Amino acid sequence: MASTFRIAVFASGQGSNFQTLVEATQNGRIDAEIVLLVCDKAKAPVVERANKAGIDSYVFDPKAYAKREDYELEIAAELERKQVDLVVLAxxxxxxxxxxxxxYTGRMINIHPSLLPAFPGKDAIGQAWEYGVKTTGITVHLVDGGMDTGAVIAQKAVEIRNEDSLESLEEKIHAAEKELYPEVVSWFAKELIHVEGRKVSVMQ
Incomplete structure (x- = not known):
C-alpha cells in the first residue's frame, strides 16, 4: 500500500462535497490525497472541479455497457491501479x-441528507420537510449495497424551525455535510474506525 492514504471520490453532479473534500486535503484537515474522481456524466460540473484541482478523472457512460457489473469491473481495475484505500461517495x-x-467492504462510505433510517432514498430533505419532523440531519454510513442501509458511522442533527423554508433547510443540511464529511474521512485516514457488525466506533 502506498504510504499516503489515497481516496477516490464518486460523484455525479455539481461536486460541492467533492470540492469540500479537496480543500480539506489541501489545508491539512484530512491527511490524505484524493487521487481519482469517478463520474458517470461527462458534462457534470464536478469533472471540471477535478480538472482544476489536478485530480485524475475516470468518466464513463453507463449506457455503453450491457449491465452495471461491466463498468464496475473497469472502475475496480482503475481503483486498484490508483491503490485506493477509501472510496467516498459524494x-x-x-x-x-x-x-x-x-x-471495498468497510472502506466505502456515503453521506445521506437525513438521520437514517428515516427518509432513505431520493429527496430525503423534501421527504423530511413534507412529513413535518422537527429535527432531521445527515448521516455518514458504510456502503453495503442496499439503499442507504449500511452501518452508521456518524450523524449530525439539524433542527427545523418555524421560520425555515425548504430552501433554508437545504442550506442548513449542506452546511452540516461540509462540516461532518471531512471529519469522518479524516478518521479513516488516521485509522481510527473500528467496525463490529453494525456498530462503528471511533477509536480516539
Whole structure:
C-alpha cells in the first residue's frame, strides 16, 4: 500500500462535497490525497472541479455497457491501479453492485441528507420537510449495497424551525455535510474506525 492514504471520490453532479473534500486535503484537515474522481456524466460540473484541482478523472457512460457489473469491473481495475484505500461517495446517483461493494467492504462510505433510517432514498430533505419532523440531519454510513442501509458511522442533527423554508433547510443540511464529511474521512485516514457488525466506533 502506498504510504499516503489515497481516496477516490464518486460523484455525479455539481461536486460541492467533492470540492469540500479537496480543500480539506489541501489545508491539512484530512491527511490524505484524493487521487481519482469517478463520474458517470461527462458534462457534470464536478469533472471540471477535478480538472482544476489536478485530480485524475475516470468518466464513463453507463449506457455503453450491457449491465452495471461491466463498468464496475473497469472502475475496480482503475481503483486498484490508483491503490485506493477509501472510496467516498459524494452525490453519486447509482446503486452499486457487489463487484465494487465486496471489494471495498468497510472502506466505502456515503453521506445521506437525513438521520437514517428515516427518509432513505431520493429527496430525503423534501421527504423530511413534507412529513413535518422537527429535527432531521445527515448521516455518514458504510456502503453495503442496499439503499442507504449500511452501518452508521456518524450523524449530525439539524433542527427545523418555524421560520425555515425548504430552501433554508437545504442550506442548513449542506452546511452540516461540509462540516461532518471531512471529519469522518479524516478518521479513516488516521485509522481510527473500528467496525463490529453494525456498530462503528471511533477509536480516539
Amino acid at each position: 452525490g453519486y446517483m447509482r446503486l452499486l453492485t457487489p463487484v465494487l461493494v465486496d471489494r
